Amino acid sequence: MTPVEIRAEIISILEDIAPDEDLSQLQDDVPFREQIELDSMDFLDIVMELRKRHRVQIPEDDYQQLASMASTVAYLEPRLKDA
Amino acid sequence: MYDTIIIGAGMSGLAAGIRLAHYEQRVCILERHNTIGGLNSFYRLRGRDYDVGLHAVTNFTPPGTKRGPLARLLRQLRFQWEDFALAPQIGSAIAFPGVELRFNNDVELLASEIAREFPAERDNFRRLIQRLVDYDDLNPAHFEASARQVLDQTIGEPLLREMILCPLMWYGNAAERDMPFGQFCIMFRSIFLEGFARPLAGVRLILRNLIRRFRSLGGELRLRAGVARIKVEGSRAVGVVLDNGQELQARRILSSAGLVETLRMCDDARRPGAQTVGQMSFVEAISILDRQPQQFGHDRTIVFFNDSDQFHWQRPGALCDLRTGVVCSPNNYAYAAGEGLPDGVLRISALASYDRWSALEEDQYRLEKLRWYDRLTEAAVRFVPDYRPYVIDTDMFTPTTIHRYTWHHNGAVYGAPEKRLEGRTHLDNLFLCGTDQGFVGIIGGIVSGITIANKHCLKD
Numbered sequence: 247m248t249p250v251e252i253r254a255e256i257i258s259i260l261e262d263i264a265p266d267e268d269l270s271q272l273q274d275d276v277p278f279r280e281q282i283e284l285d286s287m288d289f290l291d292i293v294m295e296l297r298k299r300h301r302v303q304i305p306e307d308d309y310q311q312l313a314s315m316a317s318t319v320a321y322l323e324p325r326l327k328d329a
Numbered sequence: 330m331y332d333t334i335i336i337g338a339g340m341s342g343l344a345a346g347i348r349l350a351h352y353e354q355r356v357c358i359l360e361r362h363n364t365i366g367g368l369n370s371f372y373r374l375r376g377r378d379y380d381v382g383l384h385a386v387t388n389f390t391p392p393g394t395k396r397g398p399l400a401r402l403l404r405q406l407r408f409q410w411e412d413f414a415l416a417p418q419i420g421s422a423i424a425f426p427g428v429e430l431r432f433n434n435d436v437e438l439l440a441s442e443i444a445r446e447f448p449a450e451r452d453n454f455r456r457l458i459q460r461l462v463d464y465d466d467l468n469p470a471h472f473e474a475s476a477r478q479v480l481d482q483t484i485g486e487p488l489l490r491e492m493i494l495c496p497l498m499w500y501g502n503a504a505e506r507d508m509p510f511g512q513f514c515i516m517f518r519s520i521f522l523e524g525f526a527r528p529l530a531g532v533r534l535i536l537r538n539l540i541r542r543f544r545s546l547g548g549e550l551r552l553r554a555g556v557a558r559i560k561v562e563g564s565r566a567v568g569v570v571l572d573n574g575q576e577l578q579a580r581r582i583l584s585s586a587g588l589v590e591t592l593r594m595c596d597d598a599r600r601p602g603a604q605t606v607g608q609m610s611f612v613e614a615i616s617i618l619d620r621q622p623q624q625f626g627h628d629r630t631i632v633f634f635n636d637s638d639q640f641h642w643q644r645p646g647a648l649c650d651l652r653t654g655v656v657c658s659p660n661n662y663a664y665a666a667g668e669g670l671p672d673g674v675l676r677i678s679a680l681a682s683y684d685r686w687s688a689l690e691e692d693q694y695r696l697e698k699l700r701w702y703d704r705l706t707e708a709a710v711r712f713v714p715d716y717r718p719y720v721i722d723t724d725m726f727t728p729t730t731i732h733r734y735t736w737h738h739n740g741a742v743y744g745a746p747e748k749r750l751e752g753r754t755h756l757d758n759l760f761l762c763g764t765d766q767g768f769v770g771i772i773g774g775i776v777s778g779i780t781i782a783n784k785h786c787l788k789d
Contacts, residue, residue, distance in 0.1 A: 263404060264404060266395060267395075283395035283396065287401065287405055287779070290788075291405070294352050294787060297352075298352055298353060306788070
């Protein structure tokens with residue numbers, strides 16, 4: 247997947263997890279938590295949805311890499327390059 | 330071989346099942362009863378639908394709310410707010426001799442009632458709310474503190490302390506006399522800061538949503554499939570043996586049957602301590618009326634009553650204790666225009682002793698049910714308009730009934746006083762959810778199932 251495709255996929259996951267949030271104004275360099283209401287359960291869901299949809303395993307120590315859209319895409323790019 | 334076997338198809342088991350099935354686990358929910366719901370089930374009697382547990386869904390927050398247990402569980406289970414079709418309460422009350430405090434889903438009403446009845450306590454009540462907001466519900470040391478002690482420190486007027494405790498204990502205190510401060514905070518938020526609501530179709534609607542979702546995700550539900558034993562090898566559970574002798578294997582087991590109840594199933598037969606057994610059980614007298622309660626001047630959703638200045642929350646020595654009780658009218662919710670329940674309904678709950686009820690012979694049991702229906706009604710009409718002339722049908726459940734359908738030890742509705750907040754047991758892959766994990770009620774049960782599934786059953 248390209249970075250653009252990965253970003254679109256994360257948006258799709260966020261829409262699934264938090265359907266009430268307006269994601270059109272999401273800034274990629276700002277942590278998700280400062281822009282939308284996400285708790286630790288929601289972050290677990292991002293990880294679980296990635297595993298379900300793309301078979302990518304994210305160890306718990308790496309969850310912090312998913313703080314913002316930019317860091318998430320950067321983290322996933324090598325892991326999803328053949329997906 | 331299942332990934333997870335869940336014991337019990339109540340709110341927590343179904344919610345956990347949805348989470349695990351959504352993430353592609355092979356999940357089987359085993360339920361001993363012939364229907365789902367557990368402590369929040371339903372039945373039909375002489376042509377009418379009844380809810381078992383549901384007086385009110387607590388933790389009501391309006392659509393679009395992003396925080397709080399309701400918003401969290403809707404997101405986690407991928408439901409829309411509209412799926413639960415919650416109609417908010419009209420307004421409830423805490424009634425003690427000579428004093429009534431009304432409250433609804435806006436805490437300002439309660440604050441203004443307290444300011445009117447107890448002017449000196451106005452700021453103290455604000456301080457109490459502040460203390461609750463600061464409370465950290467993940468810290469077990471805070472959880473076990475005494476709610477009565479915190480109230481003694483914040484509220485000066487003893488009567489007001491009792492009045493605040495009354496609804497909170499009624500809707501979720503497994504312990505006698507005092508209440509863990511953590512539980513107090515959870516209940517205070519869920520009742521006074523969030524509030525009451527109900528779907529027109531009652532608990533059936535919530536259960537139908539849960540079970541449909543679980544099945545659509547490939548989850549398996551087996552009714553009339555009680556677990557007789559949990560097979561143990563070393564420090565692990567390896568499977569279960571059903572009442573009919575069939576054996577099932579699983580990588581892990583999640584039990585909503587209760588702590589003592591679950592430990593007793595285990596092959597290694599753990600003897601639980603006495604403090605882990607719950608004592609608080611109830612009777613309920615249900616009256617079907619030929620008119621809507623508002624037609625004879627009863628416009629309260631729920632009335633928590635107590636007939637003296639002291640609120641007594643403990644297992645009665647007699648069959649029932651009528652000094653305190655709850656009067657619930659499922660008619661008195663703000664349903665959509667033109668919608669409502671066909672009959673008037675009033676439900677009266679009182680404290681009851683499982684030991685006393687379960688010791689009765691069959692004939693005597695029936696007689697006592699009739700006798701206590703009358704006494705409960707008499708106790709209630711001290712605080713609500715006398716509805717006895719309008720009664721067209723009645724039903725009554727006792728601690729024995731609760732035990733028969735939920736297998737909860739002592740018919741203890743809120744389970745054991747000592748909670749297992751982490752959801753762990755002595756076995757590495759046997760976990761607890763539901764009442765004895767720590768959250769009670771419909772919303773609490775669902776959140777419990779989600780929390781424990783996330784914590785222990787999803788990540789590996």
